[in-house]
Structures are given as structure tokens and as C-alpha cells.
Amino acid sequence: MDVVFDNLDRFAAGMGTTVSLTVLSWLGAFVIGVVVASLRVGPILPLRGVGTVYVEAIRNCPLTVLFAVFFFGFPSIGILFESNFISSVIVLSVYTGAFVAETVRAGVNTVAPGQVEAARSLGLGFSQVLGLVVLPQALRSVVGPLGSLFSALIRNSSIAYTIGLVELTGTAQQLSVSTAQFVAVFAGAALAYLALTLPAGAVVGVIERRVAIKR
Amino acid sequence: MTAALVGDELGPRGRRRVMIGSVVAAVGSVALVVVALRRFAARGQLDAELWSILIEPGVVRFFLGGLANTLKAAAAGMVGAVAIGAVMALGRLSRRRPLRWLAGLYVEFFRGFPLLLLILFSAYGLPRLGIRWPLFWYLVLGLAVYNGAVLAEIFRAGILSLDRGQSEAALTVGLTEGQSMRLVVLPQALRRMAPAIVGQLIVLLKDTSIGYFVQYPELLRRAQSTGTFDGNTLQALLAAAALYIAVNLILSRVARRLEVRQRRRYGGTIQVAGGPEDLVAVETAPDRSR
Numbered sequence: 344m345d346v347v348f349d350n351l352d353r354f355a356a357g358m359g360t361t362v363s364l365t366v367l368s369w370l371g372a373f374v375i376g377v378v379v380a381s382l383r384v385g386p387i388l389p390l391r392g393v394g395t396v397y398v399e400a401i402r403n404c405p406l407t408v409l410f411a412v413f414f415f416g417f418p419s420i421g422i423l424f425e426s427n428f429i430s431s432v433i434v435l436s437v438y439t440g441a442f443v444a445e446t447v448r449a450g451v452n453t454v455a456p457g458q459v460e461a462a463r464s465l466g467l468g469f470s471q472v473l474g475l476v477v478l479p480q481a482l483r484s485v486v487g488p489l490g491s492l493f494s495a496l497i498r499n500s501s502i503a504y505t506i507g508l509v510e511l512t513g514t515a516q517q518l519s520v521s522t523a524q525f526v527a528v529f530a531g532a533a534l535a536y537l538a539l540t541l542p543a544g545a546v547v548g549v550i551e552r553r554v555a556i557k558r
Numbered sequence: 559m560t561a562a563l564v565g566d567e568l569g570p571r572g573r574r575r576v577m578i579g580s581v582v583a584a585v586g587s588v589a590l591v592v593v594a595l596r597r598f599a600a601r602g603q604l605d606a607e608l609w610s611i612l613i614e615p616g617v618v619r620f621f622l623g624g625l626a627n628t629l630k631a632a633a634a635g636m637v638g639a640v641a642i643g644a645v646m647a648l649g650r651l652s653r654r655r656p657l658r659w660l661a662g663l664y665v666e667f668f669r670g671f672p673l674l675l676l677i678l679f680s681a682y683g684l685p686r687l688g689i690r691w692p693l694f695w696y697l698v699l700g701l702a703v704y705n706g707a708v709l710a711e712i713f714r715a716g717i718l719s720l721d722r723g724q725s726e727a728a729l730t731v732g733l734t735e736g737q738s739m740r741l742v743v744l745p746q747a748l749r750r751m752a753p754a755i756v757g758q759l760i761v762l763l764k765d766t767s768i769g770y771f772v773q774y775p776e777l778l779r780r781a782q783s784t785g786t787f788d789g790n791t792l793q794a795l796l797a798a799a800a801l802y803i804a805v806n807l808i809l810s811r812v813a814r815r816l817e818v819r820q821r822r823r824y825g826g827t828i829q830v831a832g833g834p835e836d837l838v839a840v841e842t843a844p845d846r847s848r
Contacts, residue, residue, distance in 0.1 A: 384563045386576045389583040403760070403806035405767035408778055408799050415782070416792035420601050451563070459563050469563065477563060501672035504771070512675045516682075525683030529675060536671035 346524040347531035357514030358535055364431055364500045364510060365539075369493060371436025376443025381473055383444065384451050394444070401441035410434050410505040431503035439496050446488045450481035483554045490547025494540045511535055608790040612797050617784055624780030625801055631694065631776060632763040635701030639762065640755075642706025647713030648739075661710070668707035674768050676700045681772035697769045705762050712758060716751035717743060753817035760809045764802070777801060 347354065382394035401409070413434050417423065424430045454477050462476040482489075501512035509517065515532035519525045568576065598604045611617055649661030668676070677700035684696060720743055728738030769776040781798035785791030 386563075386568070387579040387583050389580055389587055393583075393587055399807065399810075400803055403764075403803040403810065404799050405764035405778070405802055407767040407770055408795070408802060411770075411778060411782065412792075412795045412799055415785070416795045419792045420597050420603055472563060498672040501674045502768075504674065512672055512678070515675060516678050519678075519682065523686065525679060525686050529679040529683055532675055533667075533671045536675070537667070540670045541666075 346518065346522050346527050350518055353514050353518065354511070354531060354535055357509065357511040357532075358539070360428075360508070360510040361497065361500050361536075362539065364428065364435065364503060364508075365493075365497050367432045368435035368439060368500065369496055371432060372439035372443050372492075372496070375436060375440030376447055377478070379440065379444035380447035380451065381478075383448055384473070384477075386469065398441045398444050401438055402445070406434075406438050406499055406502045407505055409438055410502055414506040427503070427506050427508040430506060431500070431508050435496065435500060435503070438499070439492060442492050442495075443489065446485050446492060447478075447481060449488070450483075450485035451477055453484045454480045480556065483556055486547065486551040486554055490544065490551065493547065494543055497536070497539050497543065603792055608788075608793050611788045611790055612784075612793060617788075620780055620784060621777070621797070621801070624775060624777040624798075625805075627774065627780075628763070628766045628769075628776040629805075631697050631701065631766045631769060631774070632759070634694075634698045635705060635762055635766070636759055638698060638702025639705035639709050639758075642702055643709025643713050646706060646710035647717065650710065650714050651717060665707045665710050668704055669711075673700060673704045673765055674771060676704055677768050677772060693772065693774050697766070697772060697774050700768075701762055701765055705758060705765070708761075709755070709758055712751055712754045713747075716747040716754070719750055720747050749820060753813045753820060756809060756813035756816060760806050760813070763806060763809070767802075 379394045379397060382390040383398070385391065410431075413422075414427075414430055424433075458476055458480065459472055462472045467475065500510060503510060504513045504516070507513075511532055515528050519528040522528065595604070602608075612621075646661045646664055649657045650665065652658055652661070677697060680700045681693065681696040684691075684699075724746065725738050725743050728742040729735070733741065766776055767778045770778045770782070773779065777798050778795075781794040782791070785794035788794070
């Protein structure tokens with residue numbers, strides 16, 4: 344394991360990139376997800392259609408393909424970002440956003456219809472019903488699934504290596520090639536990921552219990 | 559599709575606003591598509607020859623060969639994953655503590671880090687350790703090991719979702735524990751799991767695109783080569799994306815149909831706590847009746 348301890352700085356840098364990539368992408372994905380879920384439960388048919396097409400297309404396309412299309416394909420229509428990091432945040436947000444949208448929508452389905460009816464009879468409009476009554480309850484009921492999406496995002500951020508962004512997995516790949524110590528380097532990287540995903544899961548568990556709706 | 563959250567029938571004012579909103583949204587969406595197409599056209603990306611290369615017989619064969627490689631890897635990976643998943647699920651439900659512990663460790667470990675890392679290790683690390691296989695099997699190994707851990711959780715949830723009375727009754731009529739699992743519990747649990755298993759197959763199929771990183775000639779790698787060779791990277795990659803989406807939509811349709819049939823005949827399907835990463839299982843949450 345010497346090779347890991349000798350290169351702790353590089354592992355730490357890789358982990359740092361993984362973490363910032365994950366956190367920024369999660370913010371983007373959450374915003375996209377809530378907006379798209381709102382479109383899909385709203386009364387305006389064309390917007391529901393847009394939401395559905397987005398979710399179905401993105402969910403059924405591999406993340407690696409999205410990275411390739413965005414990074415290798417889009418420059419020919421003039422969409423090009425200087426920074427690999429920003430490109431990666433965009434792709435990861437768009438991808439994860441589709442799953443967040445589906446999860447939030449599943450959460451909306453768990454809110455009792457009486458809640459909507461009561462809010463309507465108090466005279467609230469659609470956005471008030473959604474924002475003040477339905478979404479707060481819906482989000483509370485899907486904290487667990489959103490948490491597994493977050494863990495999945497930590498793991499998925501490794502696919503940014505498609506476009507040469509060197510995060511934790513990229514660091515491991517480079518180190519293993521330069522030192523030829525495959526087992527030690529990959530074991531180190533796997534443990535580093537576990538050091539991120541396991542605490543994240545534990546935190547989600549705590550939040551889930553805190554906000555659980557008691558009936 | 560979920561019903562819109564508007565409660566009862568809308569009044570005249572509400573209907574008018576929905577109508578206006580619909581028109582604005584429709585015009586806006588069409589305008590966006592037009593802007594995108596004009597952008598393609600302005601950069602010459604709509605030129606016929608860039609797209610028509612894609613339907614030349616040689617290119618079509620090359621693409622379909624890539625798709626076949628993708629499907630082959632997914633099929634082999636799925637067989638391995640189901641085998642591993644079944645063993646690990648039974649391990650986690652075993653009465654022997656060390657077995658439970660080992661299976662739990664396996665599941666938690668392999669779900670905790672990226673599949674890409676696993677496959678890079680499999681393809682570049684294993685040969686150094688003297689394990690030399692064709693490239694295909696390194697990819698399949700990675701897919702099976704990772705998805706086996708996820709399937710183990712699905713299987714376990716499916717088995718646990720069954721009423722305890724089923725296995726108790728089986729033991730009471732004199733079946734051994736193995737017989738009760740094989741003859742009573744598993745046949746019923748498998749039906750409940752079917753939609754989630756097909757859902758995981760979609761995840762696995764998408765995961766095969768990681769073969770791209772280890773030079774396995776699957777669909778994405780083939781599309782990339784075509785694009786580089788013919789100078790139509792954007793078009794080739796979009797075509798590959800469309801193929802992936804088409805195949806997965808068909809599989810999702812199958813999953814949904816299984817789920818509906820399951821719900822009609824036997825009540826709920828399983829919901830996996832912590833879920834497979836792509837959460838087809840969330841959709842199978844019991845409360846979808848409204």
C-alpha cells in the first residue's frame with residue numbers, strides 16, 4: 344500500500360474534484376428535477392410533454408454517451424466550454440436531473456389527494472398548491488431514494504473521465520499505469536470512494552428519520 | 559401519466575388560463591426546436607452527406623455490429639449478475655451469521671464505488687496478475703460483479719416481501735427449508751421481482767457503454783470511430799444515442815407491462831430500500847393508484 348501513502352496528495356486532490364463535482368452537479372440536478380417534476384404534474388399539456396420527453400430520453404441513454412455527445416459532438420454546433428469541469432457539471436446535472444424528476448414525481452404521488460383538494464378549497468392556485476402543500480410533503484417522503492441518487496452521483500461522477508477530467512477514478516488509472524501497482528492503487532481508490540458513499544448514506548439515513556412523516 | 563394536480567374540474571377562468579398557457583408553451587417549444595435546427599444548419603451540420611453516410615450499408619453493419627456487441631456483453635453480464643445476486647441474497651438471508659456477514663460485505667463493498675473503477679481494474683489490473691482473457695470477459699466480469707450486488711438487494715427485498723405465513727406453512731406440511739424456498743417462496747417472490755429485474759437489465763445495458771474506456775468495440779466506441787473516420791462525430795453519436803434510447807424504451811415497456819400485470823394479479827410489487835441506482839423501483843412504489 345506504500346504507493347497509496349506516497350501519493351496521498353494526488354488521491355486527496357482527486358477526491359476533492361470528485362466531491363466538488365458531485366456537490367455542484369447535485370445542486371443542478373435538484374433544481375432541474377424539481378422543475379421538471381412540476382411540469383409533469385402541471386395542467387399544461389405541452390409542458391408535460393416536454394418533461395416526459397426529457398425524462399425518457401435522458402434516463403434511457405447511457406451517461407457515457409451523454410458525455411461523448413456533449414463533449415465530442417456539440418462543439419460542431421458551437422457549444423463548447425473551456426473547462427472540462429464545467430462541462431462535466433452540466434452533463435451530470437442533466438443526467439441526474441431526469442432521475443430526480445422521476446423520484447420527486449413518485450413522491451408527489453404519495454401525497455394524499457385530500458391535501459390537494461383542501462388546498463384548492465382554501466383558494467390556493469396551482470403554484471401555491473404545489474409549492475406550499477404538495478412538494479414539501481413529497482420531498483420528505485423521498486429522502487431515501489434521493490439519497491441513493493446522491494450516492495449514485497458520487498459514483499457516476501467517475502464517468503467524467505470520458506472527457507479527461509481527472510477525479511478519483513482518473514487519478515487511480517493514471518497512478519496504476521505509472522506505478523504498475525494495480526491492486527494497491529485500485530484498492531486505495533475503492534476505499535476512498537467508500538469513505539465518501541458510506542458516510543453519505545449514513546447522513547441520508549439520519550435526515551430520513553428526522554423528516555419522516557409520522558402517521 | 560400522473561393526473562394533474564388541480565383537484566376538481568377547473569372553472570372557466572382556470573380553463574382559459576390553461577388554454578393560454580398551453581398555446582404559449584407549444585409555440586415556445588416549437589420555437590426552441592427551430593432555433594436548434596437553425597443552429598445545426600448554420601454550422602452545416604444538417605448537410606445531407608453527413609447524415610446519409612449513416613445509412614450506407616457498411617456503416618449500418620458497423621453500427622449494428624456494435625449494438626450486437628453491446629447486447630452480448632449485457633446478456634452475459636446479466637446471467638452472471640443473476641447468479642451472483644441469487645447466491646448473495648440467499649447468503650444475506652441465511653441463518654448462519656458468517657454467511658450473512660460475508661454476503662452483506664460483498665453487497666456493501668461493490669455498490670460503494672464506481673463500476674468504471676471496477677472495470678478498469680478488471681481490464682488493466684487482472685492481466686498483470688496473470689489472468690489473461692479476451693477483453694469481452696473483463697467487461698462482463700465487472701458488469702456481473704457490480705450488478706450482482708444490486709440484484710442481491712432486489713432479490714432479498716422480493717423474498718422478504720412475501721408473507722411469512724407462506725414459508726411457515728411450507729415448513730408445517732413437512733417441507734425442508736430448502737424445499738420451502740425453492741417450491742414456495744421463490745416462485746412467488748420472482749414474480750414480484752420481475753419488473754425490478756428488467757429495470758436492472760436496463761441499467762446493465764447502459765453500463766456496457768463503460769466498455770468504451772477499455773476499447774471494447776461496443777456501440778459507443780463504434781459510433782466514435784465512424785465519426786472520426788467520416789468527419790460526422792455529432793451525427794454518429796446522436797445516432798448511437800437514439801439506438802440506446804430505442805432499445806431501453808422497449809425494455810422499459812416490458813418492465814411496465816410486467817408491473818401492471820403483477821399488480822393486477824397479485825397486488826403490489828417490491829420496492830427496494832436504497833434502490834438500484836437508476837430507481838426504476840421507485841416507480842413501482844405501491845401508491846400509484848390515485
